[in-house]
């Protein structure tokens with residue numbers, strides 16, 4: 351527990367700044383029902399003096415999610431699914447109901463899409479990577495901007511002789527050059543397996559890559575894997591409008607609880623194309639030792655190894671209900687307005703000698719971006735203030751931000767201007783066991799990471815104001 355950051359913030363200046371914010375963005379008033387939800391459901395944030403700015407790391411859970419889940423657990427007897435006894439049937443009923451609810455939430459046609467419950471987005475991505483029928487002559491195309499759990503799929507395609515190709519992004523906006531992407535998409539090999547993967551929203555820069563790419567890529571022969579983990583907590587994903595083959599996500603990023611449950615939402619035809627590398631309890635209709643044969647269960651069941659998390663999966667519905675009751679569109683609007691304020695305020699912070707305190711990576715306007723901001727802070731001398739120092743100091747203010755490269759090395763390398771030869775040199779000089787600290791030392795005085803501030807469903811003006819105030823106290827007089 352943090353003592354209290356508020357003595358460092360002057361309440362009067364917060365009130366004044368809020369009044370100015372509202373005057374400039376009167377539409378924010380319409381989102382103020384979220385303040386009531388926050389007071390009712392997330393009172394612990396303010397009671398414990400926590401200023402939470404790491405929503406891309408994890409969403410936060412409401413008190414009622416936990417209460418309703420414990421009532422659900424205490425009011426039922428849940429047995430292992432996969433059987434027909436009453437307690438097993440009860441578990442299966444709630445898990446299946448949740449599956450339907452997830453499809454409804456994403457407006458997916460139940461005949462077209464299936465939900466595979468996984469441990470998290472990474473496991474959903476791995477299921478696709480390990481089961482996609484890569485062969486020599488096939489291709490895996492992905493953007494530089496990707497989480498490592500997507501980058502890692504290249505190891506599967508390389509092991510099977512397929513080709514990996516990265517589409518670069520262009521600094522400073524860190525978006526893909528559409529002309530380059532068009533050329534890459536044109537290179538799908540007819541009659542072969544072509545997989546294209548990208549994030550709907552960057553977990554590094556907040557860039558929202560166009561969902562229109564999905565139809566374009568599909569029309570040219572690509573299967574599309576959309577990493578929606580950082581997008582769905584504050585944006586509507588409508589699978590009747592945009593129809594990727596595979597969507598990966600983690601539910602804790604959307605509403606904090608339960609952890610340990612994610613999903614691969616996949617077109618049934620795309621699932622049928624995958625070849626699982628093994629079978630397990632729960633994934634087969636029948637298997638024989640003597641006959642050395644097995645028959646994989648059809649649909650989602652064939653991808654859910656062993657016993658699923660049958661006590662926690664039903665709690666996903668409680669999170670979906672919370673998001674539905676607040677409204678994803680309203681959350682989106684609130685995050686947009688608060689992000690806009692930070693985008694204006696942070697670059698305006700200047701040391702006495704005129705040098706900027708903050709350098710933002712990625713889009714500096716609100717166009718096609720979400721509420722994730724990557725940046726570094728600099729002393730008046732121009733030297734970077736180490737990101738781990740920022741994380742530690744901000745923590746003393748009760749502020750949670752994340753620092754490093756956020757498991758997104760492609761976006762990080764481009765944002766920070768690290769070249770391939772510099773990084774290759776570090777790997778060669780340090781040896782195969784290079785750690786992140788080795789990399790930092792090797793590229794010094796170059797930045798090797800960044801500070802990430804991310805907004806989410808319960809962010810309020812006081813949160814962003816607190817971060818601005820923390821940053822402001824780093825300013826040096828002339």
Ligand SMILES: Cc1ncc(COP(=O)(O)O)c(C=O)c1O
Pocket residue numbers: 406407470471472473497499549551552553577578579580600612
């Ligand atoms: C865009 C994106 N993809 C994938 C992941 C992996 O999610 P998880 O760690 O829940 O598997 C993350 C996590 O931060 C993410 O931001």
